Amino acid sequence: MDYLLGLDLSLYRALNQFCGSSPVLDRLASDSSSVIGPFFMGIVGALWFSSEKDTTRRHQTLIIMLLAVALSLVLNRVLSTFLPFRYRPMFSVGANAPGFEWHADLENWSSFPSDNATYLFAIAGCFWLISWRAGLLFAVFATYVSLSRVYLGIHYPADVLAGAMLGITVAFAVNSEIARKLVAGRVLVLESRYRTYFYCLFFIALAEVSGGFQVTRHVGVAIVHLFVPYGDTRHHSNPQPISSLPNAR
Incomplete structure (x- = not known):
């Protein structure tokens, strides 16, 4: 276990060491999440309105994708709640920061497993079941976004790997004939x-999926804190901009 933790830390430092050294790399990493929506919606549109055969099955898989993403995020949250809390590397071992002031909306949750990797690879898994080309394309994109989180000090590589495995597993498990008949049908x-x-509702749902149900989660967190004060959480809270955090160099 110590060896794996050491390897995880070494891989994190190997990638994060480049943060702050190139404005181009910093922007590519910090802005990676902003292109998820357009990229995701473009592929969904291409698959939904494609003139190829098996239209019904393609539509069923895209409907089930909504369920797969939601379920994968729920399981992600269950794991992060019941597993030992893991501080993000930027808070625990320090991180090189981009060359500009940058704020990350971390929601004060455990670093393990990565929720971004979870839902992005759940999407990639569902796309793969429709078209291996679309699945591979989105998997490459998901890898880019996930590694950007490591680059910025938000996650360790193991967080991303665990999230990706969880997302892919849920995507393949949920896409059963029973789900196609009872849900998608x-x-x-x-x-x-x-x-x-x-x-109208489908596009709203897709918009939520593209952000990992960000709006829904924010509303849910707000509702929870109507009953549980913010100060009672066990999560790490640090309002500082990322550029002012300890430097790992």
Whole structure:
């Protein structure tokens, strides 16, 4: 175990050491999350409206993808809650910061496993079941976003790896024939009957999926803190901008 922890730390430092050395790399890393939505929606649109065969099965898989992402994030949160709390590397061992002031919305949650990697690779897994090209393309993109989190000191490599494995596992497990029949099949019936309302809700759901249900989670956290004061959480809280955090060099 000590060897694995040491390897994890070494890999983190090997990547984070470049942070702050190049404005281009810093921007590519810090802005990686901002392109998730357009990239995701573009692939979904291409797959949904494709003229290739098996239209029904493609649509079913994309509907199930919504369930897979939601379930993977729930399992991610369960694991992070019941496993020992892991401080993010920027708070525990220090991190090189970008050459500009940068704030990360970390929601004061445990670093392990990475929720970004979880939902992005759940999406990649579902895309793979439709088209291996689309799945591979999004997996490469998900790797870029996930490694950007390591580069910036938000996650250790093991956090990302565990999140990716969780997301892929859930994506493949949820895409069963039973789920296609009981969930996706019934949802697609609504598409034919109430087309306008269906696509209105579908696009809203896709927007939430592209951000890992960010708005939903923020609303949920706010509701929880109506009953549990913010000061009662066990999470690490640090309001400092990232540029003022300890330097790992």
